[in-house]
């Protein structure tokens with residue numbers, strides 16, 4: 001995961017370390033408080049951490065060799081993520097985008113969802129907003145816009161179910177840089 005983290009750093013991505021999907025290498029305090037294996041930031045004040053130094057990234061993965069990689073979203077990074085889950089999430093996205101979603105960085109999530117990353121203009125905030133499936137019997141069926149105060153996992157991080165987040169259109173994809 002360190003190599004991928006260093007590649008993201010070359011792209012000037014504001015990455016952060018997230019806890020491991022199986023909670024290996026995590027502290028006892030972390031184990032007793034974290035309910036989101038693979039998703040919780042491991043550094044304090046991560047919302048304002050900015051782009052780390054190469055040494056910082058190496059230190060993170062020396063300390064937590066099994067950590068996942070996350071990225072800061074919202075006004076502090078200029079990036080927002082669309083988190084699409086379940087039939088409702090995909091239908092809502094289709095409805096809002098009118099079948100015309102601009103090409104952008106895109107990766108699949110091991111739960112069957114999709115995540116799109118978009119850049120937003122500097123200095124513009126974007127609070128988190130969630131469209132929920134009105135049928136509450138459908139678990140993980142929603143469309144969420146993740147922005148200020150949020151972060152998202154990046155490929156090739158591992159999900160707690162053992163699956164891997166995987167790029168469909170990566171930051172190296174032609175025309176998307």
Ligand SMILES: [Zn+2]
Nearest residue numbers: 019034036037
């Ligand atoms: Zn955790």
